[in-house]
Amino acid sequence: MADGGNENVPDFEFVDVNSKEFHIGTFRDLWLDALHPEMYAHSDTAPEIEDEKFIEEIGVDSKTLEELKSICSVDSLKSADEDVETVPADSHLATLQLRKRRQEYRETLFRGTLDRHELYNNEEQMAYMRKRPEDLKDLVPEGEIVLIFNVMYPAVFQRFKQMRAHQTMHVLGSQKLSDLRDAISCVSDLQVFGEFSDTPDIVPQFLSKDHYKSAFFYFNGTFFNDTRFPECQDISATIREWARGREFPDFKTATMEDTYFYDLKLKVGFPYLFTHQGDCEHVVILTDVRLVHQEDCLDVKLYPLITHKHKGFTRKCSVCHVYIGRWITTNDALAPSDPCLFCDQCFRIFHYDNQGKKLGDFQAYAYVDPATYN
Ligand SMILES: [Zn+2]
Numbered sequence: 619m620a621d622g623g624n625e626n627v628p629d630f631e632f633v634d635v636n637s638k639e640f641h642i643g644t645f646r647d648l649w650l651d652a653l654h655p656e657m658y659a660h661s662d663t664a665p666e667i668e669d670e671k672f673i674e675e676i677g678v679d680s681k682t683l684e685e686l687k688s689i690c691s692v693d694s695l696k697s698a699d700e701d702v703e704t705v706p707a708d709s710h711l712a713t714l715q716l717r718k719r720r721q722e723y724r725e726t727l728f729r730g731t732l733d734r735h736e737l738y739n740n741e742e743q744m745a746y747m748r749k750r751p752e753d754l755k756d757l758v759p760e761g762e763i764v765l766i767f768n769v770m771y772p773a774v775f776q777r778f779k780q781m782r783a784h785q786t787m788h789v790l791g792s793q794k795l796s797d798l799r800d801a802i803s804c805v806s807d808l809q810v811f812g813e814f815s816d817t818p819d820i821v822p823q824f825l826s827k828d829h830y831k832s833a834f835f836y837f838n839g840t841f842f843n844d845t846r847f848p849e850c851q852d853i854s855a856t857i858r859e860w861a862r863g864r865e866f867p868d869f870k871t872a873t874m875e876d877t878y879f880y881d882l883k884l885k886v887g888f889p890y891l892f893t894h895q896g897d898c899e900h901v902v903i904l905t906d907v908r909l910v911h912q913e914d915c916l917d918v919k920l921y922p923l924i925t926h927k928h929k930g931f932t933r934k935c936s937v938c939h940v941y942i943g944r945w946i947t948t949n950d951a952l953a954p955s956d957p958c959l960f961c962d963q964c965f966r967i968f969h970y971d972n973q974g975k976k977l978g979d980f981q982a983y984a985y986v987d988p989a990t991y992n
């Protein structure tokens with residue numbers, strides 16, 4: 619796609635790694651200039667119109683067209699005999715022998731069933747294909763751009779050498795950065811702070827995301843802060859302060875709720891940053907930018923659209939090994955380990971008498987399992 623003449627046509631900065639930065643809105647305009655509106659229309663061209671165009675373009679009459687259609691149809695590729703799925707064992711043709719070997723190998727790979735996660739992933743993806751809105755005013759406009767982002771697990775969760783994409787999201791060019799921010803789910807938003815061993819029945823409905831609303835995206839030298847709520851602070855200030863006098867270029871700030879993806883200059887494949895809850899940092903990578911086509915979900919209300927979510931394993935209670943952990947205890951003489959994870963039932967049976975009186979000395983914290991959040 620390289621085009622020395624235009625800086626907004628994506629070109630590699632590092633081959634097969636990331637592109638140079640380009641302006642998303644201008645990139646869209648270039649596509650719209652270059653393409654015939656039919657190419658990105660949401661509706662199929664009627665077959666009769668297609669036939670007419672073909673006749674005009676190639677200069678044949680309609681009788682020849684019918685003849686061509688029957689000669690070139692897929693059916694004419696089939697052999698007259700019935701298709702045999704399994705290759706006969708005594709075949710002397712080398713191609714058939716190869717095919718047979720391949721078939722036998724494939725059978726050894728067959729697992730029988732998809733696991734629950736794979737099944738769900740497939741369903742999730744299929745559900746949104748070609749989805750049209752109930753109300754036409756929610757139809758994604760033709761010529762809209764879709765940006766595909768991989769949002770990684772926060773750094774503290776990266777137990778693997780390779781980074782893992784937690785969520786893949788499709789965002790529209792006309793959406794704001796704050797729309798993407800609201801679609802990113804992270805378990806650190808669901809933490810409940812405090813020690814509740816004396817009052818396990820009144821764990822307050824205090825979720826981090828309701829109280830600590832500050833967040834920013836970092837794209838190409840600018841921190842885009844969330845300033846929608848009075849509690850929001852500029853949490854990029856510490857970084858900018860630190861960078862001052864350390865030979866970094868001057869960083870800029872902007873607000874994410876006033877910035878549309880069309881306004882941005884981005885690099886495809888480049889690691890950017892999303893930070894929330896103080897220091898929960900997610901690498902965010904733009905993996906593709908393209909025009910919306912009719913196979914996409916066309917309901918504006920469903921964007922940002924989550925097309926993939928990595929499903930982790932749940933952590934079970936260390937006593938019954940059946941239920942998902944809900945409590946973590948420390949300094950707990952009754953627990954096999956420190957800290958120790960309990961489900962709600964085991965936690966209460968072990969730590970409180972019939973009157974609900976606390977037995978022994980320990981601290982208890984609410985635990986939110988990252989995988990239950992799927
Ligand atoms: Zn997070």
Ligand SMILES: [Zn+2]
Pocket residue numbers: 935936937938939940941960961962963964965
């Ligand atoms: Zn249990």
